[in-house]
Amino acid sequence: MPAGTLYRGREGMWSWVAHRVTGVLIFFFLFAHVLDTALVRVSPEAYDDVVATYKTPIVALLEYGLVAAILFHALNGLRVIAVDFWSKGPRHQKTMLWWVVGIWVVLMVGALYPVLGHAAAELFGK
Numbered sequence: 235m236p237a238g239t240l241y242r243g244r245e246g247m248w249s250w251v252a253h254r255v256t257g258v259l260i261f262f263f264l265f266a267h268v269l270d271t272a273l274v275r276v277s278p279e280a281y282d283d284v285v286a287t288y289k290t291p292i293v294a295l296l297e298y299g300l301v302a303a304i305l306f307h308a309l310n311g312l313r314v315i316a317v318d319f320w321s322k323g324p325r326h327q328k329t330m331l332w333w334v335v336g337i338w339v340v341l342m343v344g345a346l347y348p349v350l351g352h353a354a355a356e357l358f359g360k
Contacts, residue, residue, distance in 0.1 A: 294353030
């Protein structure tokens with residue numbers, strides 16, 4: 235391998251990995267969602283049982299993870315578009331990644347109560 239061509243795993247690589255991982259997680263959620271929704275045609279009682287499990291605190295944490303994956307994937311996707319189509323994008327890709335992370339953190343803090351509020355109320359009372 236020629237000198238200087240070994241990629242050392244900086245921000246660009248980690249955003250690439252995170253983008254792919256969040257995309258796969260979202261795909262599997264959509265796959266499970268289609269299956270559980272189709273269950274209503276097979277057995278409405280089984281569908282009701284599955285939906286009842288979705289109201290547990292553990293699933294609320296999984297929902298919060300889903301929100302995290304969707305938000306990061308969407309924000310990073312906009313960054314990738316900017317890098318690809320803006321002439322100065324490649325030069326500013328690292329800065330844009332840190333903006334994406336900052337906006338993502340703010341939005342995730344904002345999503346805490348709406349997503350996890352009912353789980354906290356169930357665990358600790360109202």
